[in-house]
Amino acid sequence: MEKIKIVFFIYQLGSGGAARTMLNILNKIDRSKFKPILVTLNYTGNYEEYLKEDVKFVKLSTTRLRSAILPLAKVIRRENADIVFSTIPNYNTVAILANLVSFSRAKNIVREAAFLGGSFTSNLKLLAYGFLYKLAPSVIALSQGVKDNIVKRYKVNPHKIKVIYNPVDIEWIHSSILNGKIHEQYDSIFTSKEKKIVTAGRLVPDKDHKTLLEAFAKVNKKFNSNLFILGEGELENTLKHKAKQLNIQDKVHFIGFQQNPYIYFKHADLFVLSSRREGFGHVLAEALASGTPVVSTKCKPGAVEVLEDGKYGRLCEVGNADELANKISDVLSYNTEELHQVVSRGLHRVEEFDAKVIVKQYEEVFMRHATHRISDRN
Incomplete structure (x- = not known):
């Protein structure tokens, strides 16, 4: 034919x-x-x-x-x-x-x-x-x-x-993790006992990094933690100024676009998506494929579908920094068995994509x- x-x-x-x-x-x-x-x-x-x-x-x-x-x-x-x-x-x-x-x-x-x-x-x-x-x-x-x-x-x-x-190219993600390397500038943080939280997406209003920064400021009072923001966009300077206002500028790392974000996902304790709306929420599926727990807003309509109403990750209301902080703190408090169960469910879910x-x-x-x-x- x-x-x-x-x-x-x-x-x-x-x-x-x-x-x-x-x-x-x-x-x-x-x-x-x-x-x-x-x-x-x-x-x-x-x-x-x-x-x-x-x-x-x-x-x-x-x-x-x-x-x-x-x-x-x-x-x-x-x-x-x-x-x-x-x-x-x-x-x-x-x-x-x-x-x-x-x-x-x-x-x-x-x-x-x-x-x-x-x-x-x-x-x-x-x-x-x-x-x-x-x-x-x-x-x-x-x-x-x-x-x-x-x-x-x-x-x-x-x-x-x-x-x-x-x-979602699961095979490529696993290969990227296997062959990838954290930038030497951040290597000491990723090998420390400090909690690592990562997010990825364009620095634009719809991604609502502002709410994430407010939530992270609350989380950082409970956990010695770092937030890594992967992506580029028009709001970078605004968000850096916001981090300074919240006195978390030393704990928030804007590392730009990464050809291999998966190595950061894999070695983080948590992936967070703070978007106002998402058609699908591709990075959520990629985070699950990386073996990383996720917390997301109920950004319509994608996140709720990808995470199946919270079965595969914690969900909170859009724009609610207090609830987002609580969900992040919950996941960072998981014991070894709870973490293993969450990761296993996520890996199983992403096979459908x-x-x-x-x-x-x-x-x-x-x-x-x-x-x-x-x-x-x-």
């Missing part, structure tokens, strides 16, 4: 969850059935070095999204694509418009990862996205909560939406919508 050609479109193979998902699908998709082609804007992303060499990689000559429609259309037509797969609303919009003007018979499949909307203006924008999503035969939602939101606010038929969780399992689900969707193209060729 002739291979199904899939054009994967994303702004860049950067450091976010969408890029990790793309990378996992591109690298693990069955090469005997599919030929993946990656198209990005003219950026250099952090994950590019991990892309398998047999993936055809096309960078458009523009860094402006609005200028990408025609160049992307040319790639779709030139490659005689069967499927155009994209993620994130603005990029889904460009992918759909590019496919329309390509005059090809390729089918759009769009992925929605975020729990968006709430205000009048944003809800109107989502209706516009929904109008375009109706042109795609299939919409992939990365959680049930995201699916419900697409139905409610985008007005997309629920029957065309399939829930597929984020793929294993990239090998999740990519098969994507393959089924791609195969279903490319069948007509293959029969036409043959």
Whole structure:
């Protein structure tokens, strides 16, 4: 059978969850059935070095999204694509418009990862996205909560939406831990008896690191502890100032983006997610795969689904520093047996998100919508 050609479109193979998902699908998709082609804007992303060499990689000559429609259309037509797969609303919009003007018979499949909307203006924008999503035969939602939101606010038929969780490359995480090394600057802390708490994510309002800092200030009065914040973003200086105000600046370490965050997860006593909302909560699954207990806010809708209402990690209300501090203190107080049980449950849970399992689900969707193209060729 002739291979199904899939054009994967994303702004860049950067450091976010969408890029990790793309990378996992591109690298693990069955090469005997599919030929993946990656198209990005003219950026250099952090994950590019991990892309398998047999993936055809096309960078458009523009860094402006609005200028990408025609160049992307040319790639779709030139490659005689069967499927155009994209993620994130603005990029889904460009992918759909590019496919329309390509005059090809390729089918759009769009992925929605975020729990968006709430205000009048944003809800109107989502209706516009929904109008375009109706042109795609299939919409992939990365959680049930995201699916419900697409139905409610985008007005997309629920029957065309399939829930597929984020793929977590467990094998890669374990290899990264085995071969990784804590930066020498922090090695003495990680080998000490002090408690180590880690979080990872962009330093932006939705991640609510402010509440985490307030909670950590309370925890630090009970436990001699350190907080490691992995990630970059616009609020870094603001958060550093907040840490100074709370008199915990010597205990909070902003260590930026890490190519290998898993070595920090593994050697921490606890992973904390303080987000206001998460479509899935990819870092929670990665922390579980690293064998690390987790505490998270009930950030809609992802964390509650990943942790199954608290079965696999402690949950607290969004923005509640006192409750977050109490949950962190509870986990830091676990005895050896309690810790072993929590870690074992987490490792079992994350097997459901294993990239090998999740990519098969994507393959089924791609195969279903490319069948007509293959029969036409043959």
